[in-house]
Amino acid sequence: MTADRLAAEESAGGSIVDVALTVNGRSAPVRVEARRTLSDVLREDVGLTGTHLGCEHGVCGACTVLIDGQPARSCLLLAAQVDGAEITTIEGLAEPDGTLHPIQQAMMQAHGFQCAFCAPGFLMSAVALLADNPQPTRSEIREELAGNLCRCTGYQSIVDGVEIAVRRMNGDSSGGSS
Amino acid sequence: MTAPGHPQARENRSGLVGQSVRRVEDDRLLTGAGVFVADRNPDGVLHAVFVRSPLAHARITSIDVAAARRAPGVVAVITGAEMAEMTHPFPPFLMLPGLYTPLFHALSADKVRLVGDPVAVVIAESRYLAEDAADLVDVDYEPLPTVASIAEALSPTSEPLWAKAGGNVMMDHTDTFGDVDAVFAAADRVITERFDCPRQSNQPMETRGSLVEVDAATGHLTIHNATQSSHLLRWAVAALTGKQRTTTALKRFITNKQRRRAFFAGAKQFVGTNRDGLKEQDNAGPLAQLKKDRSFLGHMNKIAVGLLGKDDYPTVKAQDIGGGFGSKGPVAREDIALAAAATSLGRSVKWIEDRTENLMDGGQAREESLTVSIAVDSDGTFRAMRVDLIIDQGAYPGFPIGAPLITKMMKVMFPGAYRWDAFEIRSRVVATNKGRYIPYRGPWANETWARERMIDVVADALGMTPAEIRLHNMIGADDLPTSMVTGPSIDETMSTKQTLERALELIDMDQFERDRVAAAASGRRLGLGIACYHEAAPGPPEFWDCIHPGTGMLTPEEAHTTVEADGSVLVYTQQMPHGQSHETTYAQVAADELGVRIDDVTIVSGDTDRTPFGFAGTGGSRGGPIGAGAVRTTAREVRRQLIESAAGMLEASPDDIEIVDGNIHVAGVPARGVTVAEVARRAADDGASGDLHGAPFEVADVYNGAGDGGWSVATHVCIVDIDLGTGLVTFPRYLVVEDCGPIIHPAVVDGQVRGGVAQGIGAVLYERTTYDEDANLQAATYMDYLVPTAMEIPEIEVHHLETLSPGENDFRGVGEGGMVGAPAAITNAIEHALGARVTTQYLPPTKILELAGVIVPG
Amino acid sequence: MKPAPFTYHRPETLDDALDLLATHGDDAKVLAGGQSLIPLMALRMGRPGHVVDIGRIAGLDSITVGADGDVTIGALVRHEQTRTSTDVATHAPLIATAMPWVAHRAIRSRGTVLGSIAHGDPAAEMPAVVLATEPTLIARSSSGVREIAAADFFHGYLDTALRADEILTEVRFPAWSPNAVGAVVEVARRHGDYALVGMAAMLTVDGDTISSAALAYFGAASTAIRVPDAEQALVGATVSADTFDAAAAIVSAELSPPPDIHASAAYRRHLAGVLTVRGLSAATAEIGADA
Numbered sequence A: 001m002t003a004d005r006l007a008a009e010e011s012a013g014g015s016i017v018d019v020a021l022t023v024n025g026r027s028a029p030v031r032v033e034a035r036r037t038l039s040d041v042l043r044e045d046v047g048l049t050g051t052h053l054g055c056e057h058g059v060c061g062a063c064t065v066l067i068d069g070q071p072a073r074s075c076l077l078l079a080a081q082v083d084g085a086e087i088t089t090i091e092g093l094a095e096p097d098g099t100l101h102p103i104q105q106a107m108m109q110a111h112g113f114q115c116a117f118c119a120p121g122f123l124m125s126a127v128a129l130l131a132d133n134p135q136p137t138r139s140e141i142r143e144e145l146a147g148n149l150c151r152c153t154g155y156q157s158i159v160d161g162v163e164i165a166v167r168r169m170n171g172d173s174s175g176g177s178s
Numbered sequence B: 001m002t003a004p005g006h007p008q009a010r011e012n013r014s015g016l017v018g019q020s021v022r023r024v025e026d027d028r029l030l031t032g033a034g035v036f037v038a039d040r041n042p043d044g045v046l047h048a049v050f051v052r053s054p055l056a057h058a059r060i061t062s063i064d065v066a067a068a069r070r071a072p073g074v075v076a077v078i079t080g081a082e083m084a085e086m087t088h089p090f091p092p093f094l095m096l097p098g099l100y101t102p103l104f105h106a107l108s109a110d111k112v113r114l115v116g117d118p119v120a121v122v123i124a125e126s127r128y129l130a131e132d133a134a135d136l137v138d139v140d141y142e143p144l145p146t147v148a149s150i151a152e153a154l155s156p157t158s159e160p161l162w163a164k165a166g167g168n169v170m171m172d173h174t175d176t177f178g179d180v181d182a183v184f185a186a187a188d189r190v191i192t193e194r195f196d197c198p199r200q201s202n203q204p205m206e207t208r209g210s211l212v213e214v215d216a217a218t219g220h221l222t223i224h225n226a227t228q229s230s231h232l233l234r235w236a237v238a239a240l241t242g243k244q245r246t247t248t249a250l251k252r253f254i255t256n257k258q259r260r261r262a263f264f265a266g267a268k269q270f271v272g273t274n275r276d277g278l279k280e281q282d283n284a285g286p287l288a289q290l291k292k293d294r295s296f297l298g299h300m301n302k303i304a305v306g307l308l309g310k311d312d313y314p315t316v317k318a319q320d321i322g323g324g325f326g327s328k329g330p331v332a333r334e335d336i337a338l339a340a341a342a343t344s345l346g347r348s349v350k351w352i353e354d355r356t357e358n359l360m361d362g363g364q365a366r367e368e369s370l371t372v373s374i375a376v377d378s379d380g381t382f383r384a385m386r387v388d389l390i391i392d393q394g395a396y397p398g399f400p401i402g403a404p405l406i407t408k409m410m411k412v413m414f415p416g417a418y419r420w421d422a423f424e425i426r427s428r429v430v431a432t433n434k435g436r437y438i439p440y441r442g443p444w445a446n447e448t449w450a451r452e453r454m455i456d457v458v459a460d461a462l463g464m465t466p467a468e469i470r471l472h473n474m475i476g477a478d479d480l481p482t483s484m485v486t487g488p489s490i491d492e493t494m495s496t497k498q499t500l501e502r503a504l505e506l507i508d509m510d511q512f513e514r515d516r517v518a519a520a521a522s523g524r525r526l527g528l529g530i531a532c533y534h535e536a537a538p539g540p541p542e543f544w545d546c547i548h549p550g551t552g553m554l555t556p557e558e559a560h561t562t563v564e565a566d567g568s569v570l571v572y573t574q575q576m577p578h579g580q581s582h583e584t585t586y587a588q589v590a591a592d593e594l595g596v597r598i599d600d601v602t603i604v605s606g607d608t609d610r611t612p613f614g615f616a617g618t619g620g621s622r623g624g625p626i627g628a629g630a631v632r633t634t635a636r637e638v639r640r641q642l643i644e645s646a647a648g649m650l651e652a653s654p655d656d657i658e659i660v661d662g663n664i665h666v667a668g669v670p671a672r673g674v675t676v677a678e679v680a681r682r683a684a685d686d687g688a689s690g691d692l693h694g695a696p697f698e699v700a701d702v703y704n705g706a707g708d709g710g711w712s713v714a715t716h717v718c719i720v721d722i723d724l725g726t727g728l729v730t731f732p733r734y735l736v737v738e739d740c741g742p743i744i745h746p747a748v749v750d751g752q753v754r755g756g757v758a759q760g761i762g763a764v765l766y767e768r769t770t771y772d773e774d775a776n777l778q779a780a781t782y783m784d785y786l787v788p789t790a791m792e793i794p795e796i797e798v799h800h801l802e803t804l805s806p807g808e809n810d811f812r813g814v815g816e817g818g819m820v821g822a823p824a825a826i827t828n829a830i831e832h833a834l835g836a837r838v839t840t841q842y843l844p845p846t847k848i849l850e851l852a853g854v855i856v857p858g
Numbered sequence C: 001m002k003p004a005p006f007t008y009h010r011p012e013t014l015d016d017a018l019d020l021l022a023t024h025g026d027d028a029k030v031l032a033g034g035q036s037l038i039p040l041m042a043l044r045m046g047r048p049g050h051v052v053d054i055g056r057i058a059g060l061d062s063i064t065v066g067a068d069g070d071v072t073i074g075a076l077v078r079h080e081q082t083r084t085s086t087d088v089a090t091h092a093p094l095i096a097t098a099m100p101w102v103a104h105r106a107i108r109s110r111g112t113v114l115g116s117i118a119h120g121d122p123a124a125e126m127p128a129v130v131l132a133t134e135p136t137l138i139a140r141s142s143s144g145v146r147e148i149a150a151a152d153f154f155h156g157y158l159d160t161a162l163r164a165d166e167i168l169t170e171v172r173f174p175a176w177s178p179n180a181v182g183a184v185v186e187v188a189r190r191h192g193d194y195a196l197v198g199m200a201a202m203l204t205v206d207g208d209t210i211s212s213a214a215l216a217y218f219g220a221a222s223t224a225i226r227v228p229d230a231e232q233a234l235v236g237a238t239v240s241a242d243t244f245d246a247a248a249a250i251v252s253a254e255l256s257p258p259p260d261i262h263a264s265a266a267y268r269r270h271l272a273g274v275l276t277v278r279g280l281s282a283a284t285a286e287i288g289a290d291a
C-alpha cells in the first residue's frame, strides 16, 4: 500500500483497524480501513487474488471462502469482523507439496469449468459440502451449489466434478469417467 | 456422449483431435493462479469511479466537482466537458443504408440519455476513496421526457435522444427477396402474429474492467483489459485518444520516422487483410449518414490526423477473462475515458466495473418486436414470409457493432432451414433511454425464436403437428445444392433435417402422451417443444457479403506458428479466449498437425505486441472454423518445413518422413529419427530466424475459411412440466442433437451447448433487464436480475452428428447455438403445455398463470 | 460498490455495546452477521456513522432449552446453527423447517436468526415464524430490558418495535405442544431467493380436529402478516381438503399483497391460497392425518 493511500484513508473519516488473519495457515496481519471487506483485504492487502468478486452483494458466490471451516461470502464480511479467524482460500486447497485437492483433480477430469471465474467459489462450496456430507446425492450437490452462479457451463459439468470428487474421496481413485 | 474417431480424427497424427484431453487452462484457473484484469495491482495504481446519471433523460445544467477534488485521496476529477477536450467522439463505424449513427463521447457533457450515463470520472488512491468523492460531485439536471419503450420511440412526438436524428427511429430499411406480394396473393392462407422479446443482458460473471499502465519514461500505454478483441481495443484507443492540433500532428508525423514506419505497417496490415472487403463498400450508408449529420467527416479527419501524429499506439494485453458472451467485444466508453485519464495523469489507473454498473450499461440485448406473416398453402407448404422487425438499441449505439448490423444478420438467417419462394423484412432500429444494445451470444437469435414460434402457430392453424410441418418444409439432402432465399448457398453441412429426425427418434411420444395425461390429473401441464436452426459457422464464402457487402472483410484471420530453438511450438492467434478453452483445443489441432506432444505447444493470445492483427477477436462462433483453420494451415506448413530440413539429416525423401511425438523419422523406423528440437536447434545454429518472432521455423498465414466448413446446426427438444398452482416450470427432459462437424474436444463442445441452453432458460424463465415506464432500471442488482442457479438448470442431453464437408478445415463453430435454439424450444413447449398462445419470450410465474387462465392479468 | 467510511466499534460486553448505541443513537447500526447490513452499505443505501459489531460479545451465541421446553435463541446464533441443532429440531421445529428456505449455506453460516428478525424483511422466513409461534422478544438498552410480544414487533417494511438504542438479545419461543404440527412453504423465483410468497403455519390438532391455528404469510404485505379470519375458519374444523380450501379462499380474499417486478399482486394472492392448502397438507401429513 502506498503512503498516499494510507494518509488519505486516515483522513477519510472512518476507523483504521489492525486485523490479524491467518490465511491458508499463514499469519497475515494487516492494518486497513474498517470498512474494507474481507474479499478486498484478501485480494489487495494480502495479495491473494484467487478469490473473485462477481457481484459484491452476496448473490454470486464467487467470493466464497472458508472461515474456521465454514463457507462464507467474503464480500459480505468486514475483515475486522473475522479478526483472529482461520481463512482458507482457493490458494490453500492444494497440499504444500503441490498435490492438488481431490476436488481440484476431479474438476479437471470433469472439465467442470470454462472461463473458471466462478471456480474459486464453487470449489470452496464443494469442499464445505463434502466435509459435512461425504456422500451427497446429485440433487443434494445441486442444492448446495445453488449459492454459486456460473454463467458459462449450465452447471452439469460442475456437478459431475463433485460426483467424481466424491468417488475419489471415498477410495475410488479412478473417480470413474465423466 | 460423442463417438470420437470420425474419419478425420483417425487420420490425425497424434490423435488428439476428437478427445476430451485435460484442459491446459485448468492448471492455473483451478488453483487460484489465473490472472484476470482485476487481479493486477501494480504499485501505486489509482482507481477510477464513474459518476453516473440517476436520471434516464436530462440536460446537464451544471456540474460542480470542487468538493470531490478536495476529498481525501483524490488525484483527479474529469468532467464530461473536459473529457471532450481530450478525446474524439465515437464515430459511425458501419454505415448502412437507411441508418443514422449518432456521435458520442466517452463521458456525457450536455445531456444524459440513460440511468448510469457517465458524466465524470473520479480518480483516487482506492476504489473506496473514489466512491466517497463521486458522491460529492454535484450535478444539476433538468429532466426531459423519457422514451422507455419501442412504442414510445416510434411515436413522432417522443422526445428525441439525438438532435440530428429527426426522431427516435435511427434506421428504417426493407430487404426483399423474390416477388413477395405475388406469392402472398397466391397462397391459400396468410397467418400473422407479433412476438416481443424483452430486454436481457449478457452478464458474464466477471464484469468489464481495464488497467491502463503508463510507462513513466516513454508515456507508452499498456492496457490490460477484459476484452474479446485486443486489437480492436488498441486501435480504438489509439484513434479516440489521439486528439491534438492538426499542425502538431502532421509535424510529429513527418519528423518521426519510427511513427511513420509503424503507421504504414499498420495500414498495410489492415488493407492487406481487408482488401476485398474495402473494395465492396458502397456509398448508400455514408450518404444516409451525411444527410443527417456531416460532423463525422470532420471528426474522421481529425482522428486520422491524430493517428498520424501519435507517438505510439498502446499495447493491449488480456490474459484470463471471465466470460463475455458478446459484452466484451464492443469498445466501452469507459475504456476510452480511462486511457485518456491515465495519459493525462501519467499514472496507471484501474477501473473494475461493479455489478450494478454492468447491469446498467455493461451490455443489454434482444429487446425486439417481430411481426411475422407466413403465406402458406393448405397442405402446409410454406410459400413466403414477411417480417417487421424493430430493435430497441437503447441510448448509445454499440461500438463497433450494434443493432444495425444485427438486423442484417437476422435478415439473412430468418428463413431458417426451410424452403421459401420469397421473403421480405423491414428492419427498424429505435433509440430509447436504456442501456446499450450489443451482441449477445447468437446476436441474431430472435429470428430463430420468432420463426420457430411462428411455425408452431401455423401448424396449429392447419391442424398439423410441429414435427410434421417442419419435416414437410425443411431443406433435405434431396434439395442440394440449393441456397437460402436470402442468398447463402447450402451444402451437405446443413443437416438440420437429420438432427430433427434423430431428435424425434430419441423421444418416446407415446410415453410422453401418457405422462401428459397423468400430470393433468394432478394440476400440472406437460408440453413438448421443438426448435431447429442452422448458423453460419463460418457459413459459405459469400455469407458475410449477403449480410452486407464488405463485411466479409472481418472473416479472414491470421495465425503464426513457430518452432523455437528448443523444439517448443508457439502458436500466435488473434483470438481472445474467455472460457472457450482455446489453449487446449488449438494445441490439440497444432500438435496433431505437427506430430508433437500437446505439452510442447503453447498458444499465445491477447498481447497486441505479439499476436497477429485482427479485429474480430473471439466471437461469432469463429474459433473453430476460422481460428483453428488458421492454426492448422500454419502448423501444416511448419511441418512441411521441418520435414524438409530433416530430410537432409536423415538422407531420405520428404515423402517418406513422418513426425510422431516430436520424433521425425522415415515411416516405420522411429529409432533412426531426429527430434523436432534437434532440427530446430540445427536451423537456429544455421542462422534461421523469422521476421516476426525470431524463431528458426516460423509460418504466418491468413486463413479465410472460404469453401471450408459451412453450417453448424441443431434441433432442440424439451419437455416442460408446469405446476398450475405456482406457475413454476421444470424440465423433465432437455435434449439437443447438434452437428458442428468433426469435434476437436467433446467436453468443450458439450459445455458450450449446455452453457448456451442455460442462458436460453434464463432468458425465458428468469432474466429480464426491467425498466419502469420512466426508463428507471428496476433490476440493478443480482437480487433482481436473476441468473439461474444449479437448481433451475436441468440435466441437458447432448447428442452429436458429425457431418463432414469436403473442405480442408472442417471444424465448425458451436459457441452460440445453444442460446439460439433454447428460447424457441422452451416457449414452444410452454404453449403446447398451456394451450395458450405465447407471444413474449419472458415467462415468469405470473405470466405463466396468466396464460393458463389461473389468474387475471393485472 | 464499497461501504462509506464509519467508525467501527467491537465491544466485548453487552453493556459497552448498549452504551455505544445510547451515545450514537440513530447514527449507529448493530452489526450481527452482516448478511443484510453489509450489502446495503456496499450499495450505499445505508451509511451509518458508527457500526457496533456485536460479534465478540460473550454469551449471545447459545440455544437454550428451558425446563418447560421453551427455547431461547441468542443474538449471535447463526441460521445454520439452528438448521443443524437437535434441540431446535425437537423443541422449536418450525425454525428448523424454515431454515432450508433461507438463502444459501454460505449466508446462513454468518447470518443470525435474530438479525433476520430485527431486520424485519417482509419476504423473509423468520418474521413469519415469529408471528406463527408467538415467542417473547427481549430487547435491551442502557436504560433497561423490554419484553415485546410477537404481535407487536413488526411495524412496517424493515421497521420493527426496536429502538435505535436497543439490541434484540434473545427470543424465547414457547414450548412446542405435543399436539402441534407445522410447516413452512414458499415459492421463490430461484432457489434461495427471498420468497414471492410463503407461509409459516402452526396448528394444534386433537384427533382430527384442529384446536388452534396460526397462519403467518411472508412476501404478502409490508410485513409478515397473519390472517385471523382464516385461522378462525380452521379452528374446530376437521383436517380435510375442504377445510383447507375454505381457509385458502379466505386468505386469497383478505390479503392484498404488493406487486413488484417479480410477481403481480394477483399472482401473490393466488399463491398465498395455494400455499395455504399445500402448507396445511404438509403440516398435517406429518402426523399421519393427511387431508
Ligand SMILES: Cc1cc2nc3c(=O)[nH]c(=O)nc-3n(C[C@H](O)[C@H](O)[C@H](O)COP(=O)(O)OP(=O)(O)OC[C@H]3O[C@@H](n4cnc5c(N)ncnc54)[C@H](O)[C@@H]3O)c2cc1C
Residues within 6 Å of the ligand: A057, A058, A059, C029, C030, C031, C032, C033, C034, C035, C036, C037, C038, C039, C075, C101, C102, C103, C104, C107, C110, C111, C112, C113, C114, C115, C116, C118, C119, C121, C123, C124, C125, C126, C162, C166, C167, C168, C169, C192, C193, C194, C195
Ligand atoms: C443473497 C442473499 C439472499 C438472502 N436470502 C434470504 C432469504 O431467502 N431469507 C431470509 O430470511 N434472509 C435472506 N437473506 C438475509 C440473511 O438471512 C441475513 O442474515 C438476515 O436477514 C440478517 O441477519 P444478519 O445477522 O446477517 O444481520 P445484519 O446484516 O448484521 O443486520 C441486519 C439489520 O438488523 C439489525 N440487527 C441485527 N441484529 C440485531 C440485533 N440483535 N438487535 C438489533 N438489531 C439488529 C442491524 O442493525 C441491521 O439493521 C439473504 C441475504 C443474502 C445476501
Ligand code: FES
Residues within 6 Å of the ligand: A052, A053, A054, A055, A056, A057, A058, A059, A060, A061, A062, A063, A064, A073, A074, A075, A076
Ligand atoms: S462477490 Fe460475494 S457473493 Fe458475489
Ligand code: FES
Residues within 6 Å of the ligand: A113, A114, A115, A116, A117, A118, A119, A149, A150, A151, A152, A153, B205, B322, B323, B579
Ligand atoms: S465457468 Fe465461467 S462463470 Fe463459471
